[in-house]
Amino acid sequence: MRKYFYLLLLGLASFTNAQTLKKPNIIYIMSDDHAAHAIGKYGGRLAFLNPTPNLDQLASEGMVFENCFVTNSICTPSRATILTGQYSQTNNILDFSRPLKTEQQYLPQEIKKQGYETAVIGKWHVMCEPTAFDFYSVLKGQGKYFNPTFYEKGNGVYPNNIVKSTGHSSDVITEKAINWVKNRDNKDKPFFLMYHFKAPHDWFEYAPRYEGYLADTKVPEPENLYSQPNWGSEGTRGKNDSLIHEIGTSVSRRHPINGYVNYYKIDESIPDKEVTSMAYQKYLKSYLRCVKGVDDNLGKFFQFLKNNGLYENTIIIYSADQGMMLGEHDMVDKRWMYEESMRMPFIVHYPKQIKAGTRNDMIINNTDFAPTLIDLAGGIVPQKMQGKSIKPLLKGKKPRNWRMATYNRYWLHLTHHDIPGHFGIRTQDYKLIFFYGRHWDLNETGKLSRAWLTPDKSFVVRPTPPSWELYDLNKDPHEVNNVYDNPAYAHIITKLKKELKRQRKMYNETDDAYPHIQKIVDEYWDK
Known part of the structure; x- marks a missing residue:
């Protein structure tokens, strides 16, 4: 009897230990150019439009980082930084002119060392084959909004391993992500998935079902869209305002070549302020319709995780590759160091370790993403990475030596x-x-x-x-x-x-x- 009782205790201890040691799944979700102020939980003038109810729910269950910033605000360099944990000059990706080397895919390399099955699905845009992942299905280049083409592992030799699809990219990418999780090779392993949307990248081609979204709503306009007499310097305005018609793509007629009034071909006889408002409304509604498509797909994906018992033991991080100017300073696109472009959303969900509904104002940046993910997976952050793991911040700590500037x-x-x-x-x-x-x-x-x-x-x-x-x-x-x-x-x-x-x-x-x-x-x- 004693022997039986001892074996029972041993078995229970082994089971408990196995459960304790079971690693969480990790999903890193990224949209392209999704500004933090276009997410309800971040507040701001767009919050009352309720563009992101599913992301807001995710945020309410986890931690929202209020001061997350990009280090080089364009797609390829930011993505390279996220994969390497390095600033642009160190990883040698300053702009779009050169590819990331395959051996520089440090993040998935380190995650795999911790026993994870890995995949990247959606927008990749670092101009090399994602060889470090167990599976990939990534958009060709920037990718198309409709009927996108993918490079996919298992379908031939890169770059001839083309797979075609039908539908809007946000829908297609989500289906691919669900199917990979559902059908992955080794379900005994924890998984690491990078799930990347193309939307809401310019030119904001939303799915037709969103045509009516915000159709009868006036989107709030930033005050500095129209007037900002003390903003800028000679570097952004020119001496005596000599460059204001040449610097920065505009919403208004300010930039005669790169301006959305011109792109939209709005009647030239309409007065300036009225035509600026018309262009802004069209620009923002198209953008937010793409955002809504992303959020709806995230709702579908999160429900899939819940239905399959994966939600509670999965670390979910949502971010973007940078922010976006949404008419502020009469500017469009990213690239600027101004707040709307430089700020990134960063939301972390992990019920087992993160207190629901918390916010963090410590300064982090995208060099920290790879170190954090590696740390959460149980790995040791390589010394070649210049960022820091934010794991202590997720536990509510404020390290003394944390960066005070980015x-x-x-x-x-x-x-x-x-x-x-x-x-x-x-x-x-x-x-x-x-x-x-x-x-x-x-x-x-x-x-x-x-x-x-x-x-x-x-x-x-x-x-x-x-x-x-x-x-x-x-x-x-x-x-x-x-x-x-x-x-x-x-x-x-x-x-x-x-x-x-x-x-x-x-x-x-x-x-x-x-x-x-x-x-x-x-x-x-x-x-």
């Missing part, structure tokens, strides 16, 4: 959306930006959108004036008053520049390799 850089200059090259730093209270106004690669300038012919008929990029901008985020959260020249902030500027220089050196983000830029930095550092 670095950001846009490496291109006057490409696509006519945005000057710039870098800067953001703390809890301030944002300092230096617009140096040059492209990093002088040999690539002939490919740029804002180019002029020289007498010998070669192309050159027009430099824009170097300048500084400083915003007091407590007094001016919408960044409409540049206070860099205000003597009252001189001591703040000194401290911020010291930290900016420190981070540029620490993260290998100096311009030692780009002397034409470093010369400008040196000349204007103390101006």
Whole structure:
């Protein structure tokens, strides 16, 4: 009898230990260009439109990070940073001009070491085969909104392993994600899934079923869409406003080439303010209809997890590859270091360890994503990663040595959306930006959108004036008053520049390799 009782206790202990050691599944969900202020739980002028009820529910069950920021606000560099845990100059992905090397897929490599079955489904956009994953089905390039084509493992040799699909990309990607979880090879293993939407990337081609969504609603407009007399600097406006018709794709007629009034071909006889409002409404409604399509698909996916007993033991993270300008400052697209573009949503759900309904205001950035996921999977973060695991933050801790500021850089200059090259730093209270106004690669300038012919008929990029901008985020959260020249902030500027220089050196983000830029930095550092 004693022997039987002993064996029973041993069996129960073994079962309990196995249950304790069972690793959580991990799902990292990312949308393209989904601004935090287009998620209800983040508040702001769009929240009352209720565009994301499923994401809001996920957020209410977990932790919302209020100060998550991108380090290079365009798709390919941000995705490379998320995979490598490194800043752009270290992983060598400054822009769209070169692919990530297959051996740089550090995140899935490390996760697999912890016994996870891995997959990436949806938008990839780092121009190499996702070889580190057990399974992949990724969009070809940017991907199409309708009837997208995928590269898919098991369907031949890359890049000829093409699979065609029918339907809207958000629906197709979700079905693929559900089918992989349902039919994966080894269900005894925990799984790691990167589930990436194309939406709401420009040109906002939403599924036809959303045509009526917001049709009879006026979307709130930002005040600085129309007026911001103290915003910017010579680097963004030009001397005496000489560049305001050339810098930054606009909603209004401000930019005669890259402006949504022109894109939408709205009647030229309509007055400026009225036509700007018309373009804004069309732009935002198309964007939010794409967002609604993402959220509805997430609702379907979350319900699938619940129905199959997977929801409680799965860490779910929702983010985007950067933010998005939604008419603020009369700007469209990302790339800017302004708040709406730089801020990323970051929501973490894990009922077993995270208290429901919590918010965190510590500064994190996308170099932290890979270290965090590896740490949550039970791995050791490689020293080559420059980010930090936020696992302590998820437990409600505030480490003493946590970063007090985050670095950001846009490496291109006057490409696509006519945005000057710039870098800067953001703390809890301030944002300092230096617009140096040059492209990093002088040999690539002939490919740029804002180019002029020289007498010998070669192309050159027009430099824009170097300048500084400083915003007091407590007094001016919408960044409409540049206070860099205000003597009252001189001591703040000194401290911020010291930290900016420190981070540029620490993260290998100096311009030692780009002397034409470093010369400008040196000349204007103390101006």
